[in-house]
Amino acid sequence: MSILDLFRLDGRHAVVTGAAQGIGFEIARGLAEAGARVTIADLNPDVGHDAARSIGAAFEPLNVTDPAAATALAAKLGGADILVNNAGIVRNTPAEDTPDDDWTAVMRVNLDGVFWCCRAFGQHMLAQGRGSIVSTASMSGLISNHPQPQAAYNASKAGVIHLTRSLAGEWASRGVRVNCVAPGYTATPLTKRGLETPEWRETWLKETPMGRLAEPAEIAPAVLYLASDAASFVTGHALVVDGGYTCW
Numbered sequence: 535m536s537i538l539d540l541f542r543l544d545g546r547h548a549v550v551t552g553a554a555q556g557i558g559f560e561i562a563r564g565l566a567e568a569g570a571r572v573t574i575a576d577l578n579p580d581v582g583h584d585a586a587r588s589i590g591a592a593f594e595p596l597n598v599t600d601p602a603a604a605t606a607l608a609a610k611l612g613g614a615d616i617l618v619n620n621a622g623i624v625r626n627t628p629a630e631d632t633p634d635d636d637w638t639a640v641m642r643v644n645l646d647g648v649f650w651c652c653r654a655f656g657q658h659m660l661a662q663g664r665g666s667i668v669s670t671a672s673m674s675g676l677i678s679n680h681p682q683p684q685a686a687y688n689a690s691k692a693g694v695i696h697l698t699r700s701l702a703g704e705w706a707s708r709g710v711r712v713n714c715v716a717p718g719y720t721a722t723p724l725t726k727r728g729l730e731t732p733e734w735r736e737t738w739l740k741e742t743p744m745g746r747l748a749e750p751a752e753i754a755p756a757v758l759y760l761a762s763d764a765a766s767f768v769t770g771h772a773l774v775v776d777g778g779y780t781c782w
């Protein structure tokens with residue numbers, strides 16, 4: 535077998551949340567190219583249906599903040615071989631002025647949502663004795679960004695990284711690997727406001743050793759690696775893809 539075969543996902547079903555656009559869409563596209571049957575599960579059916587059609591994937595509406603919906607989707611699909619928890623949101627409010635709803639909204643999508651989907655699909659994976667989960671965390675789970683304030687986001691992503699380790703430890707002996715990627719600044723609708731704010735943009739570029747943002751397609755190969763048999767001895771890991779941001 536060629537080493538390249540380890541990256542193939544033929545015969546596997548991958549569910550990618552928050553994949554109607556941005557990083558998630560490129561992940562879905564990459565996994566489909568590697569041979570997986572892909573289901574995009576997203577809050578936004580308007581964009582999601584077209585996105586799925588464009589890469590030969592299926593679309594399922596899902597709000598990851600709803601644990602019953604995650605459980606129902608996993609049951610409807612009969613589980614999955616690969617789950618990518620990618621849905622995420624950000625709120626840029628100074629910590630001292632953070633409205634209750636902002637804090638809760640970020641935690642519900644970025645951390646609770648990851649857990650509900652891990653639990654729902656993890657049950658099926660454990661029952662079948664194999665599976666691979668990859669979540670999109672962030673470098674914000676390792677450092678605290680500036681100049682923009684985003685305490686809830688940073689805390690939620692640190693939570694994803696540690697949840698990854700916790701589930702990896704619990705499920706390793708039962709054939710289920712759990713990892714995450716930690717991207718740096720990536721050009722998507724999520725970072726549009728920051729790029730349009732000169733002070734943020736300048737700081738982001740200055741503090742990234744590579745001097746630029748990532749394209750969403752530059753995150754997808756890291757997810758493919760972790761999702762595939764190429765990472766068969768890797769679990770509980772946070773793979774940083776940040777152009778060197780966390781070096782400084």
Ligand SMILES: NC(=O)c1ccc[n+]([C@@H]2O[C@H](COP(=O)([O-])OP(=O)(O)OC[C@H]3O[C@@H](n4cnc5c(N)ncnc54)[C@H](O)[C@@H]3O)[C@@H](O)[C@H]2O)c1
Binds near residue numbers: 670
């Ligand atoms: N863009 C960056 O710089 C960056 C850096 C590090 C990590 N990330 C993370 O990458 C992931 C994707 O970010 P992006 O930049 O592509 O964002 P994006 O805003 O372009 O896309 C997010 C997607 O998630 C979906 N979504 C939002 N809430 C949802 C919910 N409750 N249920 C289901 N789907 C939901 C949206 O409909 C959208 O399709 C997020 O977890 C984000 O935190 C982004």
